[in-house]
Amino acid sequence: MISFTLFNYWAVIVLMMVGFYTLISRDNLVKKLIGLNIFQTSVIMMYVSIGKITGGTAPILMESGDHGGEVAVDAGHAAVEVLYSNPIPHVLMLTAIVVGVATLALGLSLVVRINEAYGTIEEDEIARKDNAR
Amino acid sequence: MSQNLPALLVVVPMLLAPIAALLNRSGPAWVVAAGGSWFAFGAAVQLLRRVMTEGVIVYSLGGWAAPIGIEYRIDMVSAFVTVIVTSIAAVGVIYARVSVADEISEDRHALFYAAFLLNVCGLLGIAITGDVFNVFVFLEISSLSAYSMIALGHDRRALTAAFQYLIMGSVGATFIVIGIGLLFVMTGTLGMMDLAQRIPEVWASGEGDRTIAVAFTFLTVGVTLKLALFPLHLWLPNAYTYAPSAVTGYMAATSTKVMVYLLMRFFFTVFGEQFSFDRMQLDMVLMPLALVAILAMSLVAIYQTNVKRLLAFSSVAQIGYMVLGISLGSVLGVAAGIIHLFNHALMKGALFMAMGCVMYRIGSVRIEDMKGLGKAMPWTMAAFVGAGLSMIGVPLTVGFISKWYLVQAALAQGSWFVAAIVMVGSLMALIYIWKVIEVAYFERREDEDEIQEAPLSLLVPTWALVAASFWFGIDAGTTSQVAISAAETLLGVMP
Numbered sequence: 001m002i003s004f005t006l007f008n009y010w011a012v013i014v015l016m017m018v019g020f021y022t023l024i025s026r027d028n029l030v031k032k033l034i035g036l037n038i039f040q041t042s043v044i045m046m047y048v049s050i051g052k053i054t055g056g057t058a059p060i061l062m063e064s065g066d067h068g069g070e071v072a073v074d075a076g077h078a079a080v081e082v083l084y085s086n087p088i089p090h091v092l093m094l095t096a097i098v099v100g101v102a103t104l105a106l107g108l109s110l111v112v113r114i115n116e117a118y119g120t121i122e123e124d125e126i127a128r129k130d131n132a133r
Numbered sequence: 134m135s136q137n138l139p140a141l142l143v144v145v146p147m148l149l150a151p152i153a154a155l156l157n158r159s160g161p162a163w164v165v166a167a168g169g170s171w172f173a174f175g176a177a178v179q180l181l182r183r184v185m186t187e188g189v190i191v192y193s194l195g196g197w198a199a200p201i202g203i204e205y206r207i208d209m210v211s212a213f214v215t216v217i218v219t220s221i222a223a224v225g226v227i228y229a230r231v232s233v234a235d236e237i238s239e240d241r242h243a244l245f246y247a248a249f250l251l252n253v254c255g256l257l258g259i260a261i262t263g264d265v266f267n268v269f270v271f272l273e274i275s276s277l278s279a280y281s282m283i284a285l286g287h288d289r290r291a292l293t294a295a296f297q298y299l300i301m302g303s304v305g306a307t308f309i310v311i312g313i314g315l316l317f318v319m320t321g322t323l324g325m326m327d328l329a330q331r332i333p334e335v336w337a338s339g340e341g342d343r344t345i346a347v348a349f350t351f352l353t354v355g356v357t358l359k360l361a362l363f364p365l366h367l368w369l370p371n372a373y374t375y376a377p378s379a380v381t382g383y384m385a386a387t388s389t390k391v392m393v394y395l396l397m398r399f400f401f402t403v404f405g406e407q408f409s410f411d412r413m414q415l416d417m418v419l420m421p422l423a424l425v426a427i428l429a430m431s432l433v434a435i436y437q438t439n440v441k442r443l444l445a446f447s448s449v450a451q452i453g454y455m456v457l458g459i460s461l462g463s464v465l466g467v468a469a470g471i472i473h474l475f476n477h478a479l480m481k482g483a484l485f486m487a488m489g490c491v492m493y494r495i496g497s498v499r500i501e502d503m504k505g506l507g508k509a510m511p512w513t514m515a516a517f518v519g520a521g522l523s524m525i526g527v528p529l530t531v532g533f534i535s536k537w538y539l540v541q542a543a544l545a546q547g548s549w550f551v552a553a554i555v556m557v558g559s560l561m562a563l564i565y566i567w568k569v570i571e572v573a574y575f576e577r578r579e580d581e582d583e584i585q586e587a588p589l590s591l592l593v594p595t596w597a598l599v600a601a602s603f604w605f606g607i608d609a610g611t612t613s614q615v616a617i618s619a620a621e622t623l624l625g626v627m628p
Contacts, residue, residue: 023300032300040307047314089317092266096310099273103303106277110284110296117289126293 008049015042027123029114033107040100044093051089059084135179139192139205139261142176142215145169146254154247159239163230166246170226173253174219181212185615191263199263199324206263206325209619213471214260214394217478218387221598222253224482225383228594232379232489237285245285249383251278256391263325265313265403268395269306272359276302279388283376294371301358301368308355315348316403328403336408345404349413352399360392362419362456363426366449373445378489381441385448386482390474393455397467400459401623410462419460424554426453431561435568440491440498443565444484447524450558451477454539457551461542468620469538472612476523476531476605483520483598487513490587490595500569505578507570512596513587514573519599521566523606526559530606534613 019042022035115121118129149169153162184190184207192205207215226249237245255275259268280302284295317323319341320331335341354365361369369389373381400409409415427450434446455477458470488498490513495502507514523530536555543551586592605612 020304023304029296036300036303039304043307043310043314046311050314050318088323089314095266095270099270099306102277103273103299106280107296107299107303110280110292110299113284114289114292114296117292130290130293 009046012042012046012049015045029111029121029123030108032123033104033111036107037100037104040096040103044096044100047089047093047096051086053083053085056083056085059087137192138176138180139190139207140194142173142180142261143205143254143258145172145176146250146257150247150250150254153250154243157243159234159242162243162246163226166229166250167226169250170219170222170253173257174216174223177212177215177219177257180207181216181615184209184212200322200327203267204263204324204326205261207261209615209622210394210397210471211261213615213619214391214474215257217390217475218253218256218260221383221386221478221482222249224594224597225379225386225486228382228486228489228591229379231588231590232493233377235493236287236377236379238287241285245282245377248278248282251275252282252384252388256387259391259395264323265316265325265328266323269310269313272306272309272395275388275391276306276359279384282380282384283372285380286375286377288375290371291375294368294375298368298372301365305355305358305365308351308358312348312350312352312355315344315351319344319348325398325403329405332404332408336412342412345408346413349404349408353396353415353418356392356396356399357456360389360396360456361449361452363422363430363449363453366426366430366452369449370442370445373448373485374439374442378441378485378492382482382485382489385444385485386478389448389452390478393452393459393470393474396456397459397470397623401467401625406462406624416460416462419456420551423453423457423460424551426450427457427554427558428561431558431565434565435561437565438500440488440500440503440569441485443500443569444481444488447562447565448477448481450562451481454535454555454558457555458539458542461546461548461551463542463545464617464620464624465538465542465545467623468613468617469535469542471619472538472616473535475612475616476535476602479531479598479602479605480520480523483516483595483602484524486591486595486598487517487520490516490591493587493591494584500572503569503573504576505573506584507574509578509582509584510586512592514570516592516595516599517573518570520602521570523602524566525563528606529603531602531609531612532606534606534609538613538616 016039019035019038023032023039026032026035111121118126120126146169149165153165156162156165180190190207193199194203194205233242233245252275255271255278258271262268262271280295280299283298284292316328319335320328322328322331332345336345358365373385400415430446430450434443434450437443437446455470455473458466458473491503491506492498494510523532526532526536536559539555540552543555
C-alpha cells in the first residue's frame, strides 16, 4: 500500500517521469524543452517539500515584548522557540529557478536559430536534411 | 591581495566577462579575455605553489566560516586542476584571436570572449569550491557558456549539436541536484567537509543507508553524463566536431577534465573510499564501462573520415583511461588518472589546435582533403605528429607517462587483463593517428604550392602545447610528484 505520509515524494516522482518521458519521446524541440522544464520543476518541488515541517512557520526570530500582545509570544523567554521550516532548501531553489530560466531561454533561442537554419524544429526532419547533403 | 587570491581566481574572469560583452568590439574584448585568462593562470600557479609548501588553503567567502557560509577549499587536487584549466585557457585565448576572426562573424566576437571568460570562471569555481550546491551553480555557469560557444560554429549542425548537449547536460545537472538534495535531507549540510564527516555516521546508523545510496547513484550518473563516460557520451562527438576550432581545442582539454575531477571529489572526499568501493562496489560498474569505452570508442574513431570527429571519439576513449584509473581505487591508479588529466589536456589540445590550423587554411578537416599537407603545411602537420605520438604513448612523451602509471597500477593489483586492454587501446590509437599521417605525408595534391603554412599566431600556441607534452614527458618528476600527492590527499593516505 502506498503510504500517504510520503505523498510529496510520489507527486515529485510522477512529475519527474512525465517530464523525462516527454523529453525522451518527443521529436519537436520545443516539446523537448517543455519536458526538460517539467523535469527540473519536479526537483524544485522536491526541495521545497522537504524543507516544510507540518505546523512550522516562517523562520523569523521572535523576541518577547515587541509584538504588542500577541498570544504566540511567551513573555518569560528572551527568544521563544518556534517550530519553523528550514529555509535553506527554499533559498537553494531560488538559484535553481534562475538556472532553469537561463537554460530554457538559451534552449529556446537555439530552437529559433535552428528554425532559421533548417526551416523546421522536428528532430527527424532535421536529421533527414543533414543526411541529404 | 594574495590573501584573497582564491576568490579573485574565480571573480576576476566573472567580472571581466560582462566588460568584454559591453566593449562589443573584437580587439578590446580579446584583450580583456586574454588579461583575464593570464591573470587566472598566474593566480593558479601561485596557489599550487602555496599548496605544495603550506598545505590546504581554506578561504571563507565573506568571512563566514564553513557550515554557515561557503568555503573555497584548495588542496593538491584542486590546485592541479586549476593549473590545467588556466594554462589551456591562457594558450587557447592567444590561439582564439585569429581562429575566431576566421570562423565566427565579426559582431559576435565580443560575446564569444564573454562566454569564454564565463566558462573559465565556472570551471575554476567547480575545481576550488568546498560546497556541493556551489558546485551545481558553477557547473551551470560553465555549461551554459559552453552551449553558446558551441552554437557559434558556422555549420548549421553546430546548432543541433549545441541543443543536444543542452538537453543532455541539463538532465545531468538536474540529476546532480537530486543527489545533492537527498544528501541534504540525510545530513542537513552542504559543505563537502561536513558531508564527509556525517555520511559515515548516517550510513553506520543504518537508517539512511538507502537514501545515501540513491544520492550516490544520482550523483554518479549525473557527473558521468557531463564527463561523457562511454554509454552517456552521445552529445560529445557532434559538439566537438561542429564547434569553432578554438572552442573545441579549449573545451576538449578542460571541461571533461574538470568533470573527472568532480567525480573523484565526490567518490573519495564526500562519500569516502569505503562507501564508494565497499558499499556501492563502484569498481564493478566503472571498470567495465571504462574498458568498453577504450576499446569501442577507439574502434569507432578508426572509421571516422572527419578528423575532428575522429579526435572526439578518441577523447571518449581517453576519458575511459582516466575513469579506469579511478576505478582501480589505489593510490597509484588514482594518480594515473590525475596525471592523465593533465597529459591528455596537453596532447588533445594540441591535436585539435593543429586541426584548427588546417581548417584555417583549407576550410575542411576531412581526411581526404588533407592530402599532401605534410609538404604544404610542414609545421602544422609536425605538431599533429608530435601530439599524435603522445596519444599513442611513445616514450619521451606525456602519453607514455600516463600509460606507464596506469599499467603499473593495474599490475600492482594483478589485473593482467586490464593492462593488456590499455596496450590494445594504444595500438588502436596508433591506427587512427596513422590514418591521418599517411594521407597527409604520402599522398600528393595538385595545389600544393598554393597552400601556405598557418600563421604564427596559430602555430605558436599549438607548438607551445606540443613542446609541453614533450617537456613533461621527459621531465615527468614534477607532474607525477604532484599527481601522487594529490591521489594521497584524495584517498586520505598521509605521506
